[in-house]
Every structure is written in C-alpha cells, then in structure tokens.
Amino acid sequence: MPKKVFELAKELDIGPLDLVESLKAKGFAVRNHMAELSDADVTSYLASVKKDEEASSDTASKKKVVRKKAPAAAAKTVEKKTVERKAAAPAEEADEEKKTTKKASTVKKKATVIRRKTDENTDEESDTMYADSDESEETQVHAATEVEADEEENFVAQPAEDESVTEPTPAVSEEVAASAPASTGGLRVVSKAPVKKETPNEAGVITRKAADKEAIKEAIKEEKKLSTIDRPHRFTPVYTPSKDPMFKENQAKEEAARVAKAEALKAAQPKQFTGTPAEQEDERKRGEEEENKKRMGGLASMMTGKKAIASKAQAITMSRAEEELKSYTALSGTGRPIYTQILRKKDYVGPTQQTERTEVKDSKRVVHIHKGVVLGDLAHKLSVKFKDLLDECLKLNLLIKETDYVGPKLAADICALFNYRVEDKAFNEEKIIGKAAVSEDEKSKFPVRPPVVAIMGHVDHGKTTLLDTIRKDKVASGEAGGITQHIGAYSVKVEGDKTITFLDTPGHAAFGAMRQRGAHATDIVVLVVAADDGVMPQTKESIRFCENAGVPIIIAVNKMDKPGVNPDKVKQELTEFNLLPEDWGGTTQYVHVSALKSMGIDELLEAILLQAEILDLRADEKGPVEGVVIESKIEQGRGPMATILVQSGTLNKGDYLVVGETYGRARSLNDHLGVQLVSAGPSTPVQILGLEDAPAPGDRINIVKSEREAKKIAENRLNERKLLQAAPEKKKVSLEDFFSNAAKEGEEQKLLNLIIRSDVQGSYEAIKSAVESLGNSEVAVKVVAGGVGPITDSDVQMAATANGFLIGFNMRPVTSARKLAEDKGVDIKNYSIIYELINDVKLALEGLLDPEFVEEFIGRAEVREVFNIPKAGVIAGSYVIDGKIAQGCGIRLLRNGKIMHDGKLSSLKRFKDDVKEVKNGYECGISLEGFTNINAGDIFEAYLMVQKKRTLDDAAGMSQSGSKETRANL
Numbered sequence: 024m025p026k027k028v029f030e031l032a033k034e035l036d037i038g039p040l041d042l043v044e045s046l047k048a049k050g051f052a053v054r055n056h057m058a059e060l061s062d063a064d065v066t067s068y069l070a071s072v073k074k075d076e077e078a079s080s081d082t083a084s085k086k087k088v089v090r091k092k093a094p095a096a097a098a099k100t101v102e103k104k105t106v107e108r109k110a111a112a113p114a115e116e117a118d119e120e121k122k123t124t125k126k127a128s129t130v131k132k133k134a135t136v137i138r139r140k141t142d143e144n145t146d147e148e149s150d151t152m153y154a155d156s157d158e159s160e161e162t163q164v165h166a167a168t169e170v171e172a173d174e175e176e177n178f179v180a181q182p183a184e185d186e187s188v189t190e191p192t193p194a195v196s197e198e199v200a201a202s203a204p205a206s207t208g209g210l211r212v213v214s215k216a217p218v219k220k221e222t223p224n225e226a227g228v229i230t231r232k233a234a235d236k237e238a239i240k241e242a243i244k245e246e247k248k249l250s251t252i253d254r255p256h257r258f259t260p261v262y263t264p265s266k267d268p269m270f271k272e273n274q275a276k277e278e279a280a281r282v283a284k285a286e287a288l289k290a291a292q293p294k295q296f297t298g299t300p301a302e303q304e305d306e307r308k309r310g311e312e313e314e315n316k317k318r319m320g321g322l323a324s325m326m327t328g329k330k331a332i333a334s335k336a337q338a339i340t341m342s343r344a345e346e347e348l349k350s351y352t353a354l355s356g357t358g359r360p361i362y363t364q365i366l367r368k369k370d371y372v373g374p375t376q377q378t379e380r381t382e383v384k385d386s387k388r389v390v391h392i393h394k395g396v397v398l399g400d401l402a403h404k405l406s407v408k409f410k411d412l413l414d415e416c417l418k419l420n421l422l423i424k425e426t427d428y429v430g431p432k433l434a435a436d437i438c439a440l441f442n443y444r445v446e447d448k449a450f451n452e453e454k455i456i457g458k459a460a461v462s463e464d465e466k467s468k469f470p471v472r473p474p475v476v477a478i479m480g481h482v483d484h485g486k487t488t489l490l491d492t493i494r495k496d497k498v499a500s501g502e503a504g505g506i507t508q509h510i511g512a513y514s515v516k517v518e519g520d521k522t523i524t525f526l527d528t529p530g531h532a533a534f535g536a537m538r539q540r541g542a543h544a545t546d547i548v549v550l551v552v553a554a555d556d557g558v559m560p561q562t563k564e565s566i567r568f569c570e571n572a573g574v575p576i577i578i579a580v581n582k583m584d585k586p587g588v589n590p591d592k593v594k595q596e597l598t599e600f601n602l603l604p605e606d607w608g609g610t611t612q613y614v615h616v617s618a619l620k621s622m623g624i625d626e627l628l629e630a631i632l633l634q635a636e637i638l639d640l641r642a643d644e645k646g647p648v649e650g651v652v653i654e655s656k657i658e659q660g661r662g663p664m665a666t667i668l669v670q671s672g673t674l675n676k677g678d679y680l681v682v683g684e685t686y687g688r689a690r691s692l693n694d695h696l697g698v699q700l701v702s703a704g705p706s707t708p709v710q711i712l713g714l715e716d717a718p719a720p721g722d723r724i725n726i727v728k729s730e731r732e733a734k735k736i737a738e739n740r741l742n743e744r745k746l747l748q749a750a751p752e753k754k755k756v757s758l759e760d761f762f763s764n765a766a767k768e769g770e771e772q773k774l775l776n777l778i779i780r781s782d783v784q785g786s787y788e789a790i791k792s793a794v795e796s797l798g799n800s801e802v803a804v805k806v807v808a809g810g811v812g813p814i815t816d817s818d819v820q821m822a823a824t825a826n827g828f829l830i831g832f833n834m835r836p837v838t839s840a841r842k843l844a845e846d847k848g849v850d851i852k853n854y855s856i857i858y859e860l861i862n863d864v865k866l867a868l869e870g871l872l873d874p875e876f877v878e879e880f881i882g883r884a885e886v887r888e889v890f891n892i893p894k895a896g897v898i899a900g901s902y903v904i905d906g907k908i909a910q911g912c913g914i915r916l917l918r919n920g921k922i923m924h925d926g927k928l929s930s931l932k933r934f935k936d937d938v939k940e941v942k943n944g945y946e947c948g949i950s951l952e953g954f955t956n957i958n959a960g961d962i963f964e965a966y967l968m969v970q971k972k973r974t975l976d977d978a979a980g981m982s983q984s985g986s987k988e989t990r991a992n993l
C-alpha cells in the first residue's frame with residue numbers, strides 16, 4: 024500500500040523532515056513529507072538504510088577508516104578531508120563488503136555528504152566525501168545552491184554508478200550518518216553525497232571512463248548554470264545542530280533507536296517471493312532493474328530540462344520565472360526595455376496651417392432638444408463657448424448660468440441669436456396615445472351627452488343644500504364644520520331618462536385652485552347667490568373663473584323663502600358682470616330657488632337642460648377615452664382611488680390608464696353610490712382603483728394598449744416636470760431689480776417649516792397653496808413634506824429635523840408616530856376646518872416677525888436754572904410743562920428747536936429725593952447720562968420706546984389695525 028513520507032517517518036520514529044532529507048539523499052523524488060511512496064519505494068528505502076547501517080557497523084568494528092586526500096582535491100582544497108576506505112583492503116574485508124553490498128541490494132550506491140560542524144568557531148571544517156574536489160569548493164559558496172548542486176550531482180552520478188551495479192565499490196568512501204553524531208556531536212545532513220571517487224588503477228574496482236566523467240561534469244555545470252537562471256529559487260530545509268552536549272547525546276540515542284526500529288521493521292517484512300532461492304534472487308533483481316529504469320527516466324527528463332512538473336505551484340513558479348527571463352532579455356544593456364520609444368524633440372517648422380472655416384449649411388443649422396435644454400449643453404450643440412453664449416444672451420437681457428434649464432421657447436430665442444433653429448424632439452406621447460383630431464362636422468354626429476354642472480358661490484349661500492335637495496341626499500350634515508371640503512361628483516337622473524352630472528365644488532377661498540379645475544371640467548355653472556346676502560367676494564371670483572373658462576352661468580337666487588328678500592337687488596348687482604337676466608333683455612337665466620324648502624328646483628333643472636341643449640353637448644362613446652381627475656385619495660387597504668369624469672369615449676374595467684404622472688389599470692369602476700360598473704361613458708363620474716399613485720385633481724386621463732406604454736408615458740411626464748422644476752425661473756433682469764435684490768441680500772427670511780398630511784389630494788394642494796401664499800419678504804411658510812395619508816414616523820422624524828410643525832387635515836397620526844412625536848417634542852396639530860388651519864399658521868408666522876419699536880412721547884420739561892454740584896454733576900432745575908418725565912425714559916435736549924442731545928435720563932429728583940416720575944406742573948431736577956452742556960431755556964423731551972407686535976398685514980404695509988402693543992421700557 025502506498026505510504027506518505029510522514030507516515031513512514033512515524034513508523035520509523037524519526038522526524039518527517041529528516042526522512043525527507045534521507046529519502047532525497049537516497050535518490051527518491053520526494054518533495055516534502057506529504058509525498059507518497061509506493062511499496063517498492065518503501066522496501067527499497069528500508070533496504071538501503073539497512074545496507075548503510077551494516078556498512079557503518081562494519082566500518083566501526085574494523086576501525087579501518089583511513090583518511091586520505093583525494094588526488095584532485097588535495098591540490099585545491101586543504102581544509103577538506105576526504106575519508107575513504109582504502110581500496111586495498113584485506114581480501115576478507117573485500118569479500119565481506121561484497122556480501123554486504125549484495126545483501127543490501129544491488130541498487131546504486133549512494134554516499135552521503137555529511138558536513139560536520141565543529142564547535143570551534145575558528146576551526147570549522149567539514150568532512151565531506153566528494154567525487155570531485157572542485158565540487159566541494161563550489162558547495163562552500165552558498166548553502167542553498169550547494170544543497171541543490173549536491174542533489175543534482177548525486178542524480179547525475181547515479182547512472183555512472185549503475186554501470187557498476189553488480190560490483191562492489193571499495194573506492195567509494197562511505198560515511199554513515201548514524202555514526203557521525205557519536206564522533207562529531209553536531210553533524211548536519213545537507214544532502215546525499217555525490218559519487219564515489221574513481222581509482223582507475225586499482226584492481227577489482229569498476230572504473231568509469233574519463234570521457235564519461237568529463238561529460239557528467241559538464242552536465243553538472245550546465246545544470247548548475249540553469250539552476251541559477253531559469254530555475255525558481257527554493258529553500259531546502261536545513262537541519263541546524265544544537266550546541267548543547269545533551270542535545271547531541273539525545274540525537275545519538277534517537278538515531279540508535281531509529282536504526283533498531285528499522286531493523287525490526289525489516290525483520291517483520293513479509294516474504295514476497297516464493298520458490299527457490301535462485302528464483303527469488305532473479306525476481307528481486309528484476310524488480311530492482313525496473314525501479315532503476317523508473318528513476319533513470321526521471322533523471323533523464325531532468326537532464327534534458329523536461330523535468331516533470333510536480334505541482335500546480337511549481338508550474339506557476341516556472342511560468343513566472345520564464346516571464347522574468349523574457350522581460351530581462353527585453354531590456355537592453357541600459358536597463359531600459361528595448362521596446363521603449365525615445366521621445367524626440369519636435370523641430371519647429373513654422374506656424375501651423377490654419378484650417379479654413381466652413382460655414383454650416385442652413386439645413387444643418389438645427390438644434391434638437393427634448394422639451395428643454397441645459398444651457399451648457401446648448402452652447403455645445405451650437406458649437407460655441409459658454410462665455411460667448413452668455414454674452415449673446417445679455418442682448419436678450421438674460422443673465423444665464425451654465426446649469427440653467429430653459430424651455431423650448433427660450434431655447435429657440437437663444438438659438439436664433441446664432442442663426443440656429445430649434446426642433447423639439449421630445450418624447451411624443453401623442454403618437455402612443457393616438458389622439459386623432461375630430462372635425463366639427465364629425466362631432467355633430469356624435470350622440471348627445473349629459474351636461475356636467477358645477478355649483479359655485481360664496482360661503483354659506485346654500486350650494487350643498489341645493490345639491491342635496493336636487494339629489495335627495497343629505498351631504499351637508501355629514502361634513503365637518505358644515506363646509507364642503509372637496510369636490511364630489513354625482514350623476515342625477517332628471518325628467519325620466521335625462522341625466523345631469525353635478526360637481527359639488529367648495530366655496531371657500533382656499534379652494535380656489537380646485538374650483539378653477541371644476542370650472543374647466545364643466546359645461547355649465549350654477550352660481551348660487553343668497554338673496555339675503557347678495558353678491559359677495561367669492562361670487563365675483565366664481566364669475567371670473569367662469570369667464571376665463573368660457574362656461575355659461577345660470578344664476579340660482581337662493582334662500583327665497585326668507586322674508587323680505589329682494590332678488591332684483593341681486594340681479595342689479597350682477598348686471599355689473601354682464602349677467603343680464605332674460606327678462607331684462609339679457610341672456611342669463613335667473614331662477615329663484617329655496618334649497619331648504621325645495622322651491623324652484625324643477626325650474627333650475629329645466630334651465631340646465633335648456634342650456635345644455637343650446638350648447639349641443641355631444642361625445643363619441645366609441646372614440647378614444649378622455650377624462651379628467653376630479654379628486655383623488657389613498658384609501659387604506661385599497662390604495663390610490665381617483666374620482667374621474669369621463670368626457671368622451673367609454674372607459675372599461677381593465678383598461679390601462681395614464682393619469683397625469685401616474686398610471687395603472689382600472690381594476691374596478693364604481694359610481695357615486697358605490698355600484699360597480701363595467702364601463703363608464705361620457706359625462707359619467709367614476710371612482711377607479713388600480714392606479715400606482717394618487718393623481719392630482721385636474722390631471723387628464725388617457726387609455727393606452729399596455730401597462731408598459733402607460734408606464735413609459737407617465738415616467739416621461741415625471742422626468743420632464745422634474746427638469747422644468749429644477750430649472751430656475753428666468754426673468755429678464757433690469758438694473759432696478761438688480762439693486763433691489765442686492766439690498767435684500769443681507770436680510771434673512773425666516774421660515775416656518777410645515778409637514779402637511781391630508782385625506783385627499785385636493786385638500787392638500789389647496790392647503791399647501793394657501794399657507795405658502797401667507798409669507799412675505801421677512802417670513803415664509805415652507806411645506807417641506809406632505810401629501811395624502813396618515814401622519815407617519817418619517818413625518819415626525821422630518822419635522823424634528825426640519826424644526827417644523829406637523830399638520831394633519833382630517834388625518835391622524837399612527838400610534839407609533841404619536842409616541843415618537845411625544846419623545847421628540849414635535850407638535851402635531853389636527854384640523855378638519857381649513858380656515859382654522861390657515862388662521863393658526865398665520866398666527867405662527869406672525870410670531871416669527873421681528874417686533875417693531877415705536878417712539879411714544881410722554882412729556883416735556885423746560886430748564887429754568889442749571890446747578891453744578893461737585894459730587895452730583897450738572898443738574899438742570901426744570902419745570903414739567905407737558906405730560907410727565909419718568910425714570911428710565913429716553914430724553915432729548917432741544918435748544919431753539921434743534922436736538923442737542925438724545926440719550927438717557929441719569930437721575931430724576933424732586934428736591935433731594937429720587938422719584939419715579941414727575942407730572943405736569945411740577946418742578947424737578949434732571950441730569951443726563953454723559954451730557955452736561957445744558958443751558959437755561961433748553962427743553963427736555965421725554966419718550967418711551969414701545970414694542971409693537973407686528974401682523975402680516977402690518978408687514979405688508981396694508982393695515983395697521985389689529986396690532987397689539989406692549990410697553991417695552993416701562
């Protein structure tokens with residue numbers, strides 16, 4: 024069974040490294056203690072050891088070791104001594120030797136080179152047996168090289184020895200390692216000894232031809248050379264002897280034990296061959312020959328440089344060595360790689376030829392942009408330096424930066440300066456959506472659709488009550504604060520088959536933006552005006568929105584049930600706005616109603632249907648779907664939910680939608696009553712589920728073929744908006760603007776940071792725009808985050824970081840957010856009525872305004888006589904002629920109307936006593952802080968600086984009313 028070296032070492036009870044050394048010395052190709060030995064190797068090695076031991080014991084018993092100088096070495100190496108066994112040994116000794124050799128096996132002889140280190144430092148010498156003394160000299164040069172060389176030498180020498188395989192080698196000096204410790208106490212086994220020394224003239228000795236010897240020498244030298252050039256450097260573990268005498272003794276003991284064990288092992292070895300002793304002998308010889316052949320093969324390959332690569336690591340090392348060699352040869356004698364190019368200094372050959380400037384063809388003077396462009400990029404597209412672009416832009420009064428993003432219009436203006444035109448190559452979503460222009464003629468053939476009606480009017484004029492009465496449903500009672508908070512859309516059946524779609528729009532000023540959207544989405548507006556209140560600000564505002572949207576108005580004069588109301592007064596007021604009643608010769612329909620008493624409702628509905636008829640409202644049910652978002656919110660557990668008014672086409676359940684910057688699939692369609700629909704035709708308000716996000720009110724909806732297309736369009740819209748938002752608003756700069764901006768630069772605007780969470784998108788937007796419009800140059804509201812949904816931990820975290828406030832509109836914080844807010848000391852305010860929210864924000868903003876100090880006159884005194892009192896200083900004996908003079912007040916000294924001094928009162932006395940104040944008609948002594956030039960006849964004017972809390976109206980300079988004053992100095 025094959026064995027690892029360390030296993031054999033264990034069996035032999037010797038150190039694995041020692042065994043490796045020993046094996047190497049005996050010509051076994053082992054790399055380390057992990058190398059594997061075949062059975063034949065083990066047997067061969069043990070036999071060899073045995074033979075050595077016997078030889079050593081013979082030598083020791085006969086004590087005929089003769090120290091003899093090698094003929095060649097004698098001349099060159101004096102220090103080295105070669106111990107040889109005399110060739111002319113007695114005959115019986117020779118016989119004995121012959122026997123031993125045969126018994127041990129006819130394997131080639133291996134001598135062991137043993138270097139002995141003596142304890143004396145000065146007299147260090149080594150007894151080494153060398154085949155060649157030249158070799159011994161070389162081995163002294165470098166230990167590692169020596170070992171290597173010795174090994175090589177050994178391997179090379181073997182074939183020569185094999186020639187004498189059957190012959191004993193009396194000329195070969197042997198020294199058994201085991202005997203060495205006893206004599207030297209510090210022997211170091213470096214490697215196996217090379218070859219025997221040749222003594223050609225002696226009888227019975229197998230001689231080696233001189234030519235062969237020379238050839239081998241040459242081979243050894245060649246090998247050595249190679250080993251220094253292309254062989255990787257490797258270290259051979261070298262045993263360093265201890266100088267401790269005890270150690271030497273132990274070594275000797277260990278060695279003796281090892282020998283004994285090897286002998287025992289040999290004795291225990293099973294006999295492998297059967298048959299006659301002659302047959303056994305033949306078999307053994309054959310085995311040995313095979314073994315030798317194997318080794319010879321290895322040696323031959325080594326000699327020819329085709330040494331078998333033992334391991335991967337060795338292969339890597341070899342390849343590295345090869346590379347190194349190559350790079351070495353790639354270096355010229357200067358140490359510079361031969362492929363390095365020498366840089367030559369260029370000779371000056373005069374000015375370079377100027378390339379002629381070619382004018383760009385008109386057809387090529389086009390700049391392609393995608394909706395907008397960053398000016399740095401535009402300069403690049405125009406092939407001009409940005410500096411030149413900046414100079415040219417000043418002609419347009421434009422002060423630009425390289426990072427500015429401009430829209431197509433401004434880009435076109437800039438490009439025109441360089442005789443370029445702009446082509447917008449923006450993502451064309453219409454190509455995907457496939458909008459087809461419909462002619463008026465085609466439109467007239469479409470079926471009639473229900474009118475979409477919005478109800479507008481001033482707060483509390485009865486909009487919700489009116490709608491409620493119309494659709495017989497109580498809406499107002501369920502609303503917080505009795506105010507409609509967001510747009511609701513409802514379809515109402517009237518006159519049998521006919522349907523009217525109502526948009527219930529809120530009336531409060533904060534919902535202006537929403538109302539505007541409502542106006543644009545509607546065909547007809549019913550303007551509710553309370554007969555008892557008349558035209559109010561938001562009535563006027565609603566009229567303006569309708570005018571802008573070109574939407575016809577029907578006036579519902581409400582609360583006609585109230586006693587003493589005068590509808591003509593309302594009509595009169597509205598004539599100012601070109602809303603002349605029909606009975607007064609105009610075109611506007613006026614209907615007298617009482618929403619509360621359900622009076623005049625039918626007339627109103629008739630008027631709406633009449634108006635719709637006049638408008639001839641038609642839509643293609645089968646055409647592409649168009650619609651608008653009325654409202655949206657995120658419902659817990661259901662996700663984003665949007666109220667959509669389909670304006671044309673038919674929206675089907677399962678359609679892929681693009682809605683503003685979001686997209687999705689209409690997973691479910693519900694009408695205002697919550698009834699599931701399969702499809703929704705023109706003028707039908709539906710709530711849809713299945714969008715990715717809550718869209719903004721007013722967003723348009725389109726249907727596309729796939730979700731991928733929908734996503735693409737939505738993402739493109741989002742990207743473009745972001746780019747435009749990032750772009751600073753470009754205004755034409757005037758010198759006045761520049762100076763006013765420069766003056767403002769020093770002032771720092773105080774910010775009130777808010778995080779707003781609302782139940783629906785419309786409310787959020789309305790609140791956001793309302794609170795943001797509250798600021799001025801000194802203070803401003805910044806909505807740092809917000810949207811639809813409950814107040815979460817991250818909102819609280821953000822409020823804490825931004826030092827802001829959290830506002831929930833119809834939204835409460837989640838439990839964890841509430842706890843976190845308590846921990847972080849963040850204030851969460853909850854509102855359900857928008858004007859209360861706005862008032863609070865306004866008050867908070869006012870708190871940020873710097874207080875104002877105003878001077879308040881309090882009295883006047885006339886100086887009658889001036890006293891110069893040594894310790895007290897100058898005292899002006901005065902008489903209070905107006906108001907009072909008080910301690911701590913500011914005081915001005917006037918002489919002939921001219922202000923001589925303005926400072927603080929130092930002391931105020933009545934006779935010798937200090938007093939707090941002296942009123943009109945009394946005398947007093949007044950002294951001033953740091954001023955003594957007081958004359959009789961001068962006037963003291965006393966005043967107080969009063970701190971005045973400012974309101975936003977004050978700050979805007981609109982109104983001084985409502986300011987609260989506090990006396991700062993008293």
Ligand SMILES: Nc1nc2c(ncn2[C@@H]2O[C@H](COP(=O)(O)OP(=O)(O)OP(=O)(O)O)[C@@H](O)[C@H]2O)c(=O)[nH]1
Pocket residue numbers: 480481482483484485486487488489499505506507529530531581582583584585616617618619620
């Ligand atoms: N007497 C009388 N009261 C009415 C009539 N219509 C509405 N009201 C009352 O007016 C108040 C306001 O009505 P709303 O319908 O909430 O008014 P609104 O215009 O919808 O108010 P906002 O939602 O705040 O814009 C309520 O107290 C109603 O009862 C009416 O025809 N006659």
